[in-house]
Amino acid sequence: MVASRARDGVQPASDLPRLIGGHQAVIITAPLTSRTRGLVDSEFLAAMDDGSMLVNAGRGQIVDTAALVAELKARRLRAALDVADPEPLPRGHELWQCPGVIISPHSARTVPGVNRLCYEVAASQISSFVAGAVPSNSVDRA
Template sequence: MHPVRELPSLLPAADAVVLCAPPTEETRGMFGAHRPASLKDGATLVNVGRGELVDTDALTRKVGSGRLRAALDVAALEPLPGAHPLWRQPEALITPHAGTFTDASAKDSATFLPRRSWR
């Protein structure tokens, strides 16, 4: 775990970055357009915090180029529109931002995850 101020020195060497911060003055936009570009090729960004932490358009461009992978439990616009390009990216895993399980969760996960996992 590291504070936001250390991101510039940590990101170029990171294989994965997991954002689980709340939306505050310091964290809103913390992963703006410049941050996805500073990650090394093949890195994965995971956002389980809040959608407004990440510039979704900038991340979409980097994932679409094949440079980055993303696992998003939240997005700036929720639900993420069905026509959003991230849904069609094999390097993106989108989860439903659900903090609970239902009787259908195990079955749904068993069919959804194998289709979306990275090879």
């Protein structure tokens, strides 16, 4: 697991270049910030193993669409996209025709039970904030 900062069991985002290879799937669930915009670029994708899959359930602008299209057309990578850039993905966009891609209608959060879990996490984070602590899932928007 990778996040903006290191902690027990979590690698810092700065380690991504050395962590990408050797995995069958890379799953993006990050928020869109100045540091994540364009994070998944041609270099990032080139570091992924042949035949591996990119899953983006975060934000579309984290992935360089042109770079991903090139990898998909070359049939080197596969992708499952719950979000895309642009969004909504226009009819006729080249991503719709790429081999090895599954595109869903931005519905990653519609799994049964997710709303309850989201409310529990929100309540925990608000309690932390009210107690004067920094919530554990806070994001630096810089």
